Amino acid sequence: MNAALSNPEWSKVESMAYDGFDERPFLVFWEITRACALACKHCRAEAQSHRHPDELTREESSRLIRQLAELKPPMLILTGGDPLMRTDALDLVREATAAGLHVGLSPSATARLMHADFAEIKAAGVERISLSLDGATRQTHDAFRGVSGTFDRTIAAVHRAHAADLSVQINTTLTRSNLREYEAFKNLMFELKPAMWSVFLLVPTGRAGIADLPDPQDIEHVFQDMASLVGRAPFAIKTTEGHHFRRVLIQRHGAGGRQRPGMRSPLGIRDGRGVMFISHTGVVSPSGFLPFDCGNVREEHPADIYRHHPLFISLRDNDALGGKCGRCEFRTVCGGSRARAYGVTGDPFAEDPACIYQPKLSGAVQV
Template sequence: MVGALPSPTPANDPFAERPFLVFWEVTRACALACRHCRAEAQPQRHPDELSEQEAFRLVDQLAELKPPMLILTGGDPLMRRDVLAIARRASDAGMRVGLSPSGTARLMHFDFNAIREAGIERISLSLDGASRQTHDAFRGVGGTFDRTIAAVEMAHLAGLSVQINSTLTRSNLHEFDAFRDLMFELRPAMWSVFVLVPTGRAQAADVPDPEDLEGVFERLADLVGKAPFTIKTTEGHHFRRVLAQRGKGGRKGRQGMRSPLGIRDGRGVMFISHTGVVSPSGFLPFHCGNVRQRHPAWIYRKHPLFVSLRDSDALGGKCGRCEFRNICGGSRARAYGVFGDAFAEDPSCSYQPSDRSADFSPQVFH
């Protein structure tokens, strides 16, 4: 049975009590066939998806946990007819709600004003190729690029904040300049740059070369504080190290950035699947419990894997001895995807720690 909200675990970690971001995969159904899909999405909804009643109960439990942001994702969340009712319940409970739909014909026929009226503050759309040809090939369905560009404009007209997500792979790093120019044209509120994790349909051979990725991060850092949009990386935590080395950022965050320092899988992030399974992230597919039997707060605060992932000193390899481990910590999901060990070093980081005993804390740079 689902118990009462557990008391917080005393700790110095600012993420010990609650996650900063909760990603809820409300359905795994989607009309696209994306090359990198974490969920390996299917055309039809799963028969064991959380029911509407169970979804509403989960919203109420998350409201007790009070995460700053809840993202309704998938698959394609618009494949659930009750998704706006779920969003409205979460918004009415005081949570900031984001929606991450797929660039399908369904989206083109959706009422964007209804999305905003449901209390959704931000819509995130994916552009994984900087051109029609490369994006549509990535997504597996023709017309996806044009629909996504149209959806950005529709969201702007409806007064929705827009986030654009771009996945960096070995095959599209050469498009970085074109991606950057496209962001300046579309002017989203945020550009979220995701570094591929080999899970689902994504393969280890698609992960960018560490040295090439370092060069892209240097160019991305040039934009921070100058671009007309904020920037964040997902599963590219060592971008924070690049910024810190440049003297950018501060104790509470980073100039031109939005998510707090040190956030990573299980540490400030919690993922809930379409069937209620809780994991440290959607890219780190460990079964840590199910919201049908356990309060999500208990799982986040008490499950041994979540507790261990919040301990930067538990990391192995060069991540464990890196002076930037408390503001970065590397991608636990990519470490698991490549090495089979969630505590191994991040294979996409080229940095070599300078001092085994040093610790680069957010308090020491401004």
Template sequence: MVAFGNDASGDPFADRPFLVFWEVTRACALACRHCRAEAQPQRHPDELDSDEARRLMHQLAELRPPMLILTGGDPLMRRDVLELARLGSDLGLRVGLSPSGTPRLLNTDFHKIREAGIDRISLSLDGASAATHDAFRGVTGTFDRTLQAVHRAHRAGLSVQINTTLTGGNLAEFDAFRDLMFQLKPAMWSVFLLVPTGRAGAKEMASPQDIERIFEQMADLVGTAPFAIKTTEGHHFRRVLAQRGKGGDKGRQGMRSPLGIRDGRGVMFISHTGEVSPSGFLPMVCGNVRLTHPAEIYRQHPLFVSLRDNDALGGKCGRCEFRKICGGSRSRAYGVTGDPFAEDPSCLYQPTAKP
């Protein structure tokens, strides 16, 4: 894995993103209630074709992000996805895959996924039982297929990450989720806080008080659970860990992302048609890889530059003493207020003093 550190400006995220999410297709057989992509059964006619996709993979290799995640939709709906993964791996990229829990996944040889150079596979469990997960995903049998996929991935020697979206509707299952993680033993449990975009609405968000309570319970697991724990669009979990004295290496057990990473600041998203945004949950288009090298967009677009500036944040996020390790969800701020620099509405913390 390539080194990652400060450039001459002192900003560790100025030169390149740590994570690139490439939505290789928007096609998916599921109908998830919260789907960011509002995925459809068929591939989009303007999707990057094979030649364009290979060209992009070479450009990403020049950019050298420490992690590239091929996502969707369902990336397995794109027939050449494993060929693209192999190309990326051959070019020196560390490649992850985020497929959907469908029959297509179980009909795929997991050893071929591994042979394609895939380093990690991420699977979603948004209900701790078949009834709740399948209702969330919109297709019966998804829960059982996902469990089968976890076991097959383990047997194939793939690192497994399990993603769980927390909403106001499934918070009561947190203890059951935790117990399920102890059974499945992923390398990483990534807990995602809902962002109102795509099919997800603000009314489905959990309250800041409930989130704080859950984060306290998650913090109890850090350093003791047999899996690493991180949040997605729940950056103030880092503040909870720091308040407990777990904000250093111990608090980042198994987490390779540098502290302070967030939408546009160490993160870049590329859509199925080549549009570049600060993240998949912050749908503000900054350019298209068909016309501009992704490195140029990430380094020079005014939105990306501003999102990397901790002092550009508004509201209490801009005053917060934890803003350099957190900074709040820029996607959620945008989804709720229309301003990507507003304070994160899901954090109840009040800064103790102006830094």
């Protein structure tokens, strides 16, 4: 059995039917704090060592949870910074779970995590924990994270999560400097057997710059190899901000590629289109990598922002895409990274510079 099926509830959520991008996001990322003990080279949040004085209070956080329960996104991910830097993090998980939300947690591999009780994390309602491995060796990962010992703590955390029967997702950020480690990353995944390997294609925001982007041709080679693993590896595979992996899957596997474990449901999800990000101070953006201020949950209901803000509405429109993304027959299932387009060109509707594919001008692939 595929390891991704080891947690029936989370797998059920990931593959569930979806009733449309216009009404609600599929994924809500809530940055409950920006505080973190690490100093990662490409941190989106440019995390700091101390909590921000204007973070959402506990009362405001509880109200937000009630509002999100009304919105009913299939997945809520508590992230940061390091969410465990908030002492009430698991209380927020319990509240969200009691409100009917499916909750994931994305902690940093720090001493704080090593002191945590993984059975308690699961009992609080966390359905999946995501951990980052951005170097395939102790030396390269610790250099990326800016603190020694993070590689060993991450490996230990994976094993402790497995022991607590807590579903694990491993996130790997691909950059120009670590792309040469791809084979080693792959071997490590076969060793660790997470439920999901999520490969994040770098976006130039926060501490990451355009010079850190991998070459598009190299990305294509990696995606082709990843596509060959789908359905064969003892873990599911997906990409973050690497939406053209869906195009590679369909090209490789035909129509059936849309239903394979590497193709996250629903199709066409991207920044602002099925994705909503809420910052530690309540600012709502189309994603954490597309940091536009579209409103604040202190003043507006997140559902109203997602449904009615002009930027969200435009990002959900496949026909609003520019360049070759707007002409591409895969635009309804991919649409490119709006965050990377913005980070490189300043235009969130420009073509994704990380994709080498040239459209065939033959209409759109039907979802």
